Amino acid sequence: MITTREMRILEVNSVGLGIPTRMLMEAAGKSVADLVALKVKPSRDLRVAILVGKGGNGGDGLVAARYLASYGYIVEVIPSHSPRELEHPDTKYNMDIVARLPSITIHNPGDPEPINGASIIVDALLGTGVKGVLRDPIKRLVEASNGVNAILKVAIDTPTGLDPDTGEVHGVAFKADVTVTMHDLKPGLLKRPELVGEIVVANIGIPIEAKLYVGPGDVIYGRPVKPPTAHKGMGGKVMVVGGSKYYTGAPALVGEAALASGADLAFIVVPEAIKPVVSGYSEELIVLGVPGNSFSAGSVELVSKYYELFKPHVIVFGNGLSREPEPMEFAEKFIEWAVARKTPLVIDADALRTLRYGVTKLSWRAVITPHRGEFKALTGVELAENPYVDYRYVVDASKVLESTVLLKAPIDIIAHGDEYRFNRTGNPGMTVGGTGDVLAGIVGAVYAYTGDPYMSASIAAYLNGLAGDYLLRVFGENPLPTKIVNILPRVINEVLEVHLRTYNITFKSND
Numbered sequence: 188m189i190t191t192r193e194m195r196i197l198e199v200n201s202v203g204l205g206i207p208t209r210m211l212m213e214a215a216g217k218s219v220a221d222l223v224a225l226k227v228k229p230s231r232d233l234r235v236a237i238l239v240g241k242g243g244n245g246g247d248g249l250v251a252a253r254y255l256a257s258y259g260y261i262v263e264v265i266p267s268h269s270p271r272e273l274e275h276p277d278t279k280y281n282m283d284i285v286a287r288l289p290s291i292t293i294h295n296p297g298d299p300e301p302i303n304g305a306s307i308i309v310d311a312l313l314g315t316g317v318k319g320v321l322r323d324p325i326k327r328l329v330e331a332s333n334g335v336n337a338i339l340k341v342a343i344d345t346p347t348g349l350d351p352d353t354g355e356v357h358g359v360a361f362k363a364d365v366t367v368t369m370h371d372l373k374p375g376l377l378k379r380p381e382l383v384g385e386i387v388v389a390n391i392g393i394p395i396e397a398k399l400y401v402g403p404g405d406v407i408y409g410r411p412v413k414p415p416t417a418h419k420g421m422g423g424k425v426m427v428v429g430g431s432k433y434y435t436g437a438p439a440l441v442g443e444a445a446l447a448s449g450a451d452l453a454f455i456v457v458p459e460a461i462k463p464v465v466s467g468y469s470e471e472l473i474v475l476g477v478p479g480n481s482f483s484a485g486s487v488e489l490v491s492k493y494y495e496l497f498k499p500h501v502i503v504f505g506n507g508l509s510r511e512p513e514p515m516e517f518a519e520k521f522i523e524w525a526v527a528r529k530t531p532l533v534i535d536a537d538a539l540r541t542l543r544y545g546v547t548k549l550s551w552r553a554v555i556t557p558h559r560g561e562f563k564a565l566t567g568v569e570l571a572e573n574p575y576v577d578y579r580y581v582v583d584a585s586k587v588l589e590s591t592v593l594l595k596a597p598i599d600i601i602a603h604g605d606e607y608r609f610n611r612t613g614n615p616g617m618t619v620g621g622t623g624d625v626l627a628g629i630v631g632a633v634y635a636y637t638g639d640p641y642m643s644a645s646i647a648a649y650l651n652g653l654a655g656d657y658l659l660r661v662f663g664e665n666p667l668p669t670k671i672v673n674i675l676p677r678v679i680n681e682v683l684e685v686h687l688r689t690y691n692i693t694f695k696s697n698d
């Protein structure tokens with residue numbers, strides 16, 4: 188089962204793997220044509236009417252039209268809109284091909300008359316792109332189709348007018364005998380069998396790596412863009428608790444990375460003794476202090492007051508904390524306080540050492556970010572350096588701790604209960620100190636905005652590594668933490684283009 192959003196993630200991730208959407212469209216259209224040929228033997232006496240929308244679903248229908256004509260059917264295309272209104276470049280590409288084929292007739296846009304008398308009707312109008320009540324000319328074409336007593340009616344992906352996620356219908360929807368849905372079953376199809384008919388799942392060549400590895404689609408569809416009406420705070424508020432006399436830069440890097448990743452506000456809570464130093468890193472950080480040279484058990488009360496006052500969405504905890512007894516005692520008590528309040532947490536660096544494996548339970552609200560050494564210290568497990576083996580141990584740790592685990596390694600492993608994914612962006616130059624702090628800041632920012640710890644950890648691992656690879660491969664620069672922070676906004680806002688350029692993935696022009 189797959190949702191529309193998950194499907195779009197897979198499609199973009201496939202592009203990131205070098206598979207153009209045009210290739211997926213070709214496979215989808217051929218699957219539909221083959222289904223029609225299986226159900227109704229080709230004949231020059233059978234007229235096939237293909238209703239073509241202006242999005243990707245319409246492109247699937249145009250590919251099907253080409254194959255059906257080659258199989259021996261009389262094929263007629265009824266577009267909903269004029270060619271200049273086509274929205275998907277691959278749909279336009281396929282319309283240009285069909286327009287050059289005398290074997291296929293293209294009727295006037297939006298004209299329902301050619302539907303009358305059709306033996307077979309293929310619905311390629313909207314698919315998963317349905318939004319609200321259908322409007323003309325789509326509505327007019329759907330109503331005309333439902334009034335025709337055809338031998339076979341086929342919907343591509345989902346009947347037009349039916350929400351593939353919820354099964355809702357607002358007004359009218361295409362009534363199909365068979366629905367050919369792509370890659371996997373959509374949940375809404377099971378709720379309206381009278382509209383969907385028989386369900387056939389078509390394999391269109393999306394590789395398993397598109398789901399197993401985090402990719403650009405996860406960023407585009409997993410981290411929503413702020414709406415035009417966004418106000419301060421809507422992008423997320425992150426509180427960073429960490430720092431010591433030994434490590435003043437760590438909490439500042441976390442905060443700067445969070446802001447560069449889209450968070451609106453970053454509150455940095457540090458010992459009073461280093462507050463002036465941390466404040467000097469950036470005017471954009473709101474730096475707050477607790478008395479003394481380091482955190483202690485008594486610091487929990489003041490940090491909790493800051494939490495109540497500023498109401499951050501996520502706390503990133505542990506960066507630069509140091510391993511001295513007082514900060515470690517503080518860390519243990521602070522984590523207990525946060526878990527009791529069900530506060531979203533990102534636990535990193537020194538704070539990881541206070542977790543007690545088999546005892547600490549983080550209530551599925553935390554992300555922990557150990558590297559391999561920290562993972563061994565926490566769990567006692569020495570990993571095999573093979574992600575296809577090691578993921579089992581990471582999954583086990585996630586269940587024991589009731590937490591999302593982001594294992595930092597040459598190939599990162601992200602686990603949340605039984606779910607797991609890999610991330611293979613990043614390079615050896617990113618072992619430099621501070622890179623993990625940047626990663627924690629990205630996790631915190633995405634978590635603050637989405638409220639999803641698993642997706643946030645996955646997206647952050649990918650973005651951090653992609654930014655480092657972009658610097659190294661495209662610009663020939665060492666991926667220093669400050670440089671990663673500076674490049675993050677471009678990487679996030681142009682993620683697919685940056686991905687393709689970084690990994691030298693090219694496609695032929697659509698022209």
